Amino acid sequence: MPTIKCDNYNVHINDDWNNFGEFIGSREYSKIGVLVDENTKLHCLPKFLAGVKELEYVLIxxxxxEQQKNLETCQHIWNTMLDNGFDRHSLLINLGGGVIGDMGGFCACTFMRGMDFIQVPTTLLSQVDASVGGKLGIDFQDYKNLIGVIQNPIMVWIDDHFLETLESRQIRSGYAEIIKHALIQDAEMWEEIKEITNLENIEWGPIIERSVKIKRDVVVQDQREGGLRKILNFGHTLGHAIESENLHQPDFLLHGEAIGIGMITEAYISKELLDLCEEEYIDIKNYILSIYPHYPNHLVNEKNILEKLLKDKKNRRGLVNFSLLKKLGECTFDVKPNESTIIKSLEDYKTL
Amino acid sequence: MPTIKCDNYNVHINDDWNNFGEFIGSREYSKIGVLVDENTKLHCLPKFLAGVKELEYVLIxxxxxEQQKNLETCQHIWNTMLDNGFDRHSLLINLGGGVIGDMGGFCACTFMRGMDFIQVPTTLLSQVDASVGGKLGIDFQDYKNLIGVIQNPIMVWIDDHFLETLESRQIRSGYAEIIKHALIQDAEMWEEIKEITNLENIEWGPIIERSVKIKRDVVVQDQREGGLRKILNFGHTLGHAIESENLHQPDFLLHGEAIGIGMITEAYISKELLDLCEEEYIDIKNYILSIYPHYPNHLVNEKNILEKLLKDKKNRRGLVNFSLLKKLGECTFDVKPNESTIIKSLEDYKTL
Structure with missing residues (x-):
């Protein structure tokens, strides 16, 4: 089974669960915590415990x-660890999606100035994206991941059987990051995934592996996002702003749904400002719209979306930095479109 | 003027303030914040601004x-940075004692997953201790520094003129860490500082330099406290427990005052369990009692102090780890005295 080496830890994909037990057994942790939410407790914990037998653990x-990804929940996690006698030689296993991984990782890194943690991502989104790269954190004052750190887990354990209990909308959301990885780095993979017209009955293991390797190759070169890593933000500049603007609406978008819009609009800007040609833009737009619905109503408050853009962590001195496609499979960063080009991209999406 | 190299940053001691201005001027920060409390705003900020001319900054x-070193204050700091348009290319300058440095550093490291910070320690304690080693954090549920990270600043700037406005009790508190550094690593320095019988009119610069170098030499070998760094905890195991037990009393102890008690009691345990001889113990005890008052009343609640010991971050599997002296100028770690020896050390102190 494939093991992908990232810096000082490994990502295991569909590996033998006995190896998980051996890995933690060899390390003599003082306490082991398993962080879950009500969904992963019901759908993932039984499978996890069947895999890692005879584990003595504290359930947190x-x-x-996403609304729970805040300081208040961190305090609950820290308190539970404190009440159960955790110390810096303890381990936290984060069993869940991006919220669990990002927040659990942040809590582990900051508890007594840092204890070990393992990511066991259980959604497609977290398996292909959040599991690699060490970005951890919580939301603050409506801004996503405003408070956090960058630190690697000691292991990432991906099992695509966890995806069996996911709703199809969640699968579709995670798939956006797979599309993104192909678009920014791997034109051949793009041609292959375009053949996928239905996200049911897919054998995810090999696709996850390819996607994780793309991200790993980028992140090992630039973990702190000084340069190259920024290409992973393709689709995320407008995508995040649109996601954030609609977060409290009843018809809010899942992360990947917003990133789908972000990839179409940012491909449009790429066409306007860089060498991405019209046909490539149409190719991208058509494929994404074949997988995701069209969401024109989520772009109504353009002014708010533009304001949110300016507050993005990726900015420098009030200019909005975009990562844009030079062509299929190649991405560049630190491009600063003017406001009218950004507005045109939103208008274009709305009239598709 | 001496500059001490620590990993990837420098500690400047009594350096020309123009160098400070040049250092930050060359880095094109999007925003610069200066974190102060009401005391450093009054006593240190004017001197700082006279040194770093024409600085455009946001005062936080x-x-x-110590009671303010908590998540609520962090939220105030994060909010102020957010409201003033700070981003990950901004800088926070922490102008103050240990609370300002520890909490400001933690807030900077976690804001947008990390921005630069500079420590400008203004108390003797923070100049000789907190300024080196990268330990950052806040208190949580009555436990000191329970939440935090280990990360280095981009520069530490020590100016002993800041000490001129400090109360003598604060100077005495910081001096405890100087005594500790001598006791654990430098017998010659111990003989020299024993000549100091009055802490007024001291030329602090050279003493700070020597003390910082001792700490630097330890920390560069073991930043994450896997082994050697633990020797810096001499005096701090019982010291922290005693400080923490009396924190909410009207006659609470300053950190160094508690560490003074911790050094006497832990020297007693060193004598009982290791090769530290009776004369050396008496030498330590007499010198510390010549500088600090005798505080028997602060050791009355022995049971509480023992309970606090067990919750110390330094522990592993419920055993209390002490760092103890083998002789003057030499320290070892991971010694686990039994409870009766610990109690004897407290009883001995009370009857001095």
Whole structure:
């Protein structure tokens, strides 16, 4: 089974669960915590415990949802670890999606100035994206991941069987990062995934592996996002702003749904400012719209979306930095479109 | 003027302030914040601004005191940075004692997953201790520094003129770490500082330099406290427990005052369990008692102090780890005295 080496830890994909048990067994942890939400407790914990037999652990439970990814929930996690006698030689296993991984990792890194943690991502999104690169954190004052650190886990354990209990909308959301990885780095993979017209009954293991390797190759060169790593933000500049603008609406978008819009609009800007040609733009747009619905209503408040752009962490001195496609499979960063080009890209999306 | 190299940054001691201005001027920060409390705003900020001329900065003010070193104050700092358009290319300058440095550093490291910070320690304690080693954090649920990270600043700037406005009790508190550095690593320095019988009118620069170098030499070998760094905890195992037990009393102890008790009691345990001889113990005890008052009343609640010991971050599997002296100028770590020896050390102190 494939093991992908990232800096000082490994990402295991569909590996033998006995190896998981051996890995932690050899390390003599003083305490082991398993962080879950009500969904992963129900759907993933039984499978996890069947894999890692005879584990003595403390269950730490939080409520699911991006709305819980805040300091209050961190305090619950820290308190639970404190009450159960955790120390800096303890381990936290984060069993869940991006919220669990990002927040659990942040809590582990900051508890007594840092204890070990393992990521066991259980959604497609977190398996292909959040599991690699060490970005951890929580939301603050409506800004996503405003408070956090960059630090690697000691292991990432991906099992695509966890995806079996996911709703199809969640699968579709995670798939956006797979599309992105192909678009920014691997034109051949792009041609291959375009053949996928239906996300059911897919054998995810090999696709996850390819996607994780792309991200790993980028991140090992530039973990702190001084340069190259910024290409991973393709689709995320407008995507994040649109996601954030609609976060509290009843018809809010999942992360990958917003990134789908972000990839179309940022491909449009790429066409306007860089060498991406019209046909490539149409190719991208058509494929994404064959997988995701069209969401024109989520772009109504253009002014708010533009304001959110300016508050993005990726900015420098008030200019909005975009990562844009030079062609299929090649991405560049630190491009600063003017406001009218950004507005045109949103208008274009709305009239598709 | 001496510049001490620590890993990837320098500690400047009594350096020309023009060098400070040049250092930050060359880095094109999007925003610069200066974190102060009401005391350093009054006593240190004017001197700082006279040194770093024409600085455009945002003043971030917090209330002084260990009681403020918590998540609520962090939120105030993060909010102020957010409201003023700080981003990950901004700089935070922490102008103050240990609370300002530890908390400001933690806030900077976690804001947008990390921005630069400079430590400008203004108390003797923070100049000789907190300025080197990268330990950052806040208190949580009555436990000191329970939440935090280890990360280095981009520069430490020590100016002993800041000490002129300090109360003598604060100077005495910081001096405890100087005594500790001599006791654990430098017998010659111990003989020299024993000549100091009055802490007024001291030329602090050279003493700070020597003390910082000792700490630097330890920390560069073991930043994450896997082994050697633990020797810096001499006096701090019982010292922290005693400080913490009396934190909410009207006659609470300053950090160094508690560490003074910790060094006497842990020297007693060193004598009982290791090769430290009776004369050396008496030498340590007499010198510390010539500088600090005798505080028997602060050791009355022995049971609480023992309980606090067990919750110390330094522990592993419920055993209390002490760093103890083998002789003057030499320290070892991971010694686990039994409870009766610990109690004897407290009883001995009370009857001095």
């Amino acid at each position: 439970e939080i409520t699911s949802g | 003010e917090i209330t002084s005191g």
